[in-house]
Amino acid sequence: MLERADACSVFSSGMAAILTAILAVADPGQVVLRSRPLYGGTETLFDTLLATLGIASASFVDGVDPDAVRAAADEAMAKGPLAAIYVETPANPTNAVVDLDLMARIALEAAERQGVRPPIIVDNTLLGPLYQSPLDHGADLVVYSLTKYVGGHSDLIAGSVAGSAALMRKVRSLRNLIGNQLDVHSAWMLTRSLETLRLRMDKAFANAREVALWLKQQPAVERLAYLGDLPPGSREAEVTARQSGAMGATFSFVVRGGRAAAFKVLDRLQVFKLAVSLGGTESLACHPGSTTHSGVSANEQGILGMEEGMIRLSIGVEAPKDLIADLARGLAALEG
Ligand SMILES: Cc1ncc(COP(=O)(O)O)c(C=O)c1O
Numbered sequence: 001m002l003e004r005a006d007a008c009s010v011f012s013s014g015m016a017a018i019l020t021a022i023l024a025v026a027d028p029g030q031v032v033l034r035s036r037p038l039y040g041g042t043e044t045l046f047d048t049l050l051a052t053l054g055i056a057s058a059s060f061v062d063g064v065d066p067d068a069v070r071a072a073a074d075e076a077m078a079k080g081p082l083a084a085i086y087v088e089t090p091a092n093p094t095n096a097v098v099d100l101d102l103m104a105r106i107a108l109e110a111a112e113r114q115g116v117r118p119p120i121i122v123d124n125t126l127l128g129p130l131y132q133s134p135l136d137h138g139a140d141l142v143v144y145s146l147t148k149y150v151g152g153h154s155d156l157i158a159g160s161v162a163g164s165a166a167l168m169r170k171v172r173s174l175r176n177l178i179g180n181q182l183d184v185h186s187a188w189m190l191t192r193s194l195e196t197l198r199l200r201m202d203k204a205f206a207n208a209r210e211v212a213l214w215l216k217q218q219p220a221v222e223r224l225a226y227l228g229d230l231p232p233g234s235r236e237a238e239v240t241a242r243q244s245g246a247m248g249a250t251f252s253f254v255v256r257g258g259r260a261a262a263f264k265v266l267d268r269l270q271v272f273k274l275a276v277s278l279g280g281t282e283s284l285a286c287h288p289g290s291t292t293h294s295g296v297s298a299n300e301q302g303i304l305g306m307e308e309g310m311i312r313l314s315i316g317v318e319a320p321k322d323l324i325a326d327l328a329r330g331l332a333a334l335e336g
Contacts, residue, residue, distance in 0.1 A: 009168065009175055031056045031082055036096075085107055089122065092250065123145075129144075130198055134243075150279075158182050211313070220257075227248055283323055
């Protein structure tokens with residue numbers, strides 16, 4: 001209902017939803033065009049299981065640059081028929097933006113070349129379902145890790161796929177075959193969570209803004225990767241204004257001094273818990289390079305804009321002054 005989709009199916013995890021959605025539309029010998037970075041698990045899924053099954057991929061890092069995306073689409077279609085376009089926006093952990101309207105144009109161009117339009121699948125975990133509606137921008141399937149904001153309490157693992165009735169029939173029959181449905185207890189917990197979704201997301205997003213703007217002023221912080229801090233007039237800012245109704249609460253910052261410095265900061269935090277999930281009421285911090293994205297090589301991480309000193313935060317609903325005081329305590333480890 002929130003996605004304004006014909007139908008939605010829930011799954012035993014976000015990864016179960018993602019894999020089932022891709023397998024429902026892509027066959028061995030076909031190719032998926034994908035944005036990068038994706039959530040580390042999805043990156044690894046494409047590079048291992050899907051590749052082994054004969055579903056290849058081609059990728060682009062700059063999802064707002066039509067030339068870069070077209071070049072990747074050419075590369076994909078040189079390998080085989082384009083089965084789908086799979087994107088995550090904003091991306092975990094860099095907040096890289098993918099232009100959904102551009103993806104819709106690329107899908108139509110592919111349809112002209114190969115006679116079949118590849119469906120567009122969007123991982124909407126970071127802003128949806130209240131603040132970004134990919135189906136309104138030409139997407140066909142929206143996937144979620146409901147474990148995150150929708151669940152919201154770090155006490156359930158679930159995923160979903162939503163879209164047109166025709167595509168969802170395929171998704172649902174594959175779910176029946178694989179048997180990766182959601183258990184009834186978690187389904188009940190999700191209905192409880194939906195009651196407070198807007199309250200939690202609004203508070204977390206407002207907190208994130210305060211924390212991010214404070215971080216930006218800190219000398220130890222080299223770079224902020226937050227949707228609310230995109231250069232005015234940039235393509236990313238224009239796309240974000242067009243397709244996203246909020247700036248999110250999962251973002252990253254880079255400290256001077258690389259991985260060792262990032263670890264020093266993380267070790268001092270007391271209010272932020274060190275954990276790799278996101279979207280819960282409690283604030284979490286992690287070093288994505290060695291945790292969520294440890295399956296991506298160091299060289300590839302560099303290409304994806306993940307510096308060694310990158311720390312990812314998932315801001316919760318606590319008092320923002322406590323979160324800022326905690327980060328100040330962490331950053332103090334880098335003084336002197
Ligand atoms: C953007 C995104 N998509 C998908 C997933 C995978 O979800 P799950 O942990 O529910 O399998 C995650 C998990 O961190 C995520 O952050």
